[in-house]
Amino acid sequence: MRKTFIGVLAATALLTAAGPAFARIDIPLWHAMGGNLGDKLNSMVKAFNDSQPEYNVIPIYKGSYSETVTAAIAAFRAKQQPAIVQVFEVGTATMMAAKGAVYPVFQLMKDTGEPFDPKAYLPAITGYYSDVHGNMLSLPFNSSTPVLYYNKDEFKRAGLDPEKAPATWTELEADAKKLQAAGVTCGFTTGWPSWVQVENFSAWHNLPIGTLSNGFGGLGTRLTINGPIQVRHIGRLADWQKTKIFDYGGRESASAPKFYSGECAMYMNSSGAYSAIKANAKGFQFGVGMLPYWPDVKGAPQNSIIGGATFWVLRGHSPDVYKGVAKFFTYMSSAPVQADWHQFSGYLPITMAAYELTRKQGYYDKNPGTDIAIKQINLHPPTENSKGLRFGYFVQIRDIIESDLEAIWSGKTPAKAGLDDAVMRSNELLIRFEHENEGKQ
Amino acid sequence: MVEHRPWLTFIAHAVLIFGAFILAFPLWVAFVASTQSAVSFNQIPMSLLPGGHFIENYSAVLTRGVASAGAVPVVTMLMNSLIMAMMIAVGKIAISLLSAYAIVYFRFPFRKTIFWLIFITLMLPVEVRILPTYGVVASLGMLNSYAGLSIPLIASATATFLFRQYFLTVPEELLEAARLDGAGPWRFFRDILIPLSRTNIAALFVILFIYGWNQYLWPLLVTTDPNYYTIVMGIQRMVTVADATPQWQLVMATVILALLPPVIVVVGMQRLFIRGLVEIEK
């Protein structure tokens, strides 16, 4: 009974929507931007809708990144997929492998005749989302990279220069000890442990995360994060955990209160965390620095890699819809729109033009530290170790890596054994992914 | 009492008071947290006395909602929870009254088969067959609907089992008398069986309401449209926020609002509830 009632309601809604003769073409967009970011995205979409009469993009919030992907995949299986879905970076290989489901962005732009210059985008970002031939498969929207935040007040109290973030891990260790001597409980903590301390650590030191150019070269890729330098680094963190030079505070951003409360004087996390820190760090001034590097590693610092999400286009809609998608993408990539988004959110500007515009507007001068992230990803031209990564089942692989990191840092497993285990387990998944997708690429 | 031992009685009271205190402590902390300002959580240790932001926090969640939970006002979520809990409780009672009636008071081919088919579901929580059930509901187009939220959870056969047990204890003379009066199956059901089962229905309602209200994983999966979020799952959205920390004062205000209705039901309808739980369930 209730179902029929709802069915009638839905049908009525559909009829009303399709009613007017000058109907605009609806383009559903599923995204994972909650909160302020969601409000901002909604207003950007509204501006696009108001800017032209033909298309109507409908943004729908679908929960967290993984929920959004799952919902889109389930919808695809039920043939109810949206035209555009926002997918986080670790889902890239999954999306790429779904050849029959995904409409590559470069192809879409060509088919619809939309002017499109892939060179206008920051190579450090597009590299992550392009195929071996350099074709862009999805449109970057929100990208970030990890940086170092530090508590200037505590630096001052410990007799350190509050304007100078430690550049190397050796300096960071010395600073942390001075800070602890001055009464700080813990030197530093980290968010997103695998992303920051393994994936970005490797890229930053120009070390491979996996074979075949971190997976860009093919499905036969295997993880290599158990190299001597990664093992040494993770082992050092385990040593530091004992004296609280480093204090682990959980996955994702669970460690944030340690920095907000002044318990830890330094904190590594996404550049996108800038506004949250600004809102929460009430009692003290904070500064932003690049990620530290080990000075004895040749080629460090290289450049950091990104996280965040991109827009993927799903097949199964009419050509008119895709024309609208192309127009929408052009709008979202334009310099003023991107510069606005970048300044609002702390995410990276995806085009060079948006960066230049932001600089000219004087934003970086007024908000010191906000340009660290972009400088860091552009520090050197990306090598095959620092272009990004592309592994199937990476959501699970990251879970495996983080579980092993937790085992190492809690002292249960030595660093070498822990990372060996992570590599072994991850490779099982990569082998499975290879089998499942053989012959499709 | 068997004998008078004042010190034992004293210990009994002391243990009970201590137990009640321990049980209430997390709730007190939650209430205190819900009256604090956002930044007060960065002061350690947290205060154990209420702060001055009660009205501010509660009106914020009730009317505006919390951004990370899709900014649905808590009022909407409470409403959805209420609808879902009611549909589950009423739906379960209705269909199980009918099927228990059929199984006890009729003889028909496949009665045994149907009986077992239904009773297989007796103890199978939705959690253990979660992925395929989700698949089925998705392919029926029931995601983001009240029907999708509640109907799959009505499938459990617990209530049917209870009514069957109860009907079996109803004296046979009642049916004989009714048939002598010329009453058909519908009239017997409506005029005799339902009034007789009134207490059982009410007791079961309390338990099923709480069961429905407290559903978590299922609404988490089938609702991606914030307008269908229920309060218990909405809280999870508030606790897991990307690149930020939970706004504990708002989370806890929502927690308090989420637990009030079932607690009021349990405490207010205590007799009925205990009867339902202990006598029916056992």
Place this chain on the structure above:
Amino acid sequence: MEKRVFFEHRLTPYLLVAAQLAITLIFFIWPAAQAFYQSTITQDAFGLSTTFVGLANFERLFSDSLYLHSIEITLVFSALVAASSLSIALLLAAMADRVIRGSSVYKTLLIWPYALAPAISGVLWLLLFNPTIGIIAYALRQVGYSWNNFLSGTDAMILIVAAATWKQVSYNFLFFLAGLQFIPRSLIEAAAIDGASPFKRFWTIVFPLLSPTTFFLVVVNLVYAFFDTFGLVHTTTAGGPAHATEILVYKVYRDGFVGLDVGGSAAQSVVLMAIVVLLTAIQFRYVERKVVY
């Protein structure tokens, strides 16, 4: 037991069971069949390619040390929850059975946590135990224990056991109290006249008489810890750190919905269904008239 008197209508009984039967077939039998089918395949995330693999998913499952670890964790967790919530509840019920004055007030004060969802209980304890801002973590720091449920698997396990126990005490309390009040006073009085101390009386007379209740509650508590604590784990530890709290019912969700491993998750569903059937059988066999949610 069957009724001797009944209606003889042809169509009516089918109409009466139709609703329940339809729901059972669509939302139980069909998904369960799907689980069996899916446990024999592997599939990419989008369902574009499907391969039949026979029992390979089960082989993979039982050779996966993480799955075996998850079984172990589930057993430890369930045993801890059952043991602690039953003993606390028994103590409280024994005391409540003694007092005359205020017993209904105590009852009210002790039963309300039953009304809470496990997920809510998780969130409450998550705040209490938060390593930085939690009041219990703070108290532990003061006595020299560095609490960190994000790093220490033991701490995380304590957290979920505490939250699960806290919520379950009320339920056990009610059953124990009902059980105690069912015991004939004359038996206890006779023992008292023989000079047995209250403590001795409890263990030699009361506790043995409570054993049907206790046995029933052990099964119910195991089922609770096995299947109803998903929300609690999901809101607190998410199975971590290092899989230390990844119980079976959490893993089936995580592998299916986060890991998009359809075959692996379905195989786990099949195993869980077998466990449920086993537990139900035990209950039917040894406890009469029992129904559990």
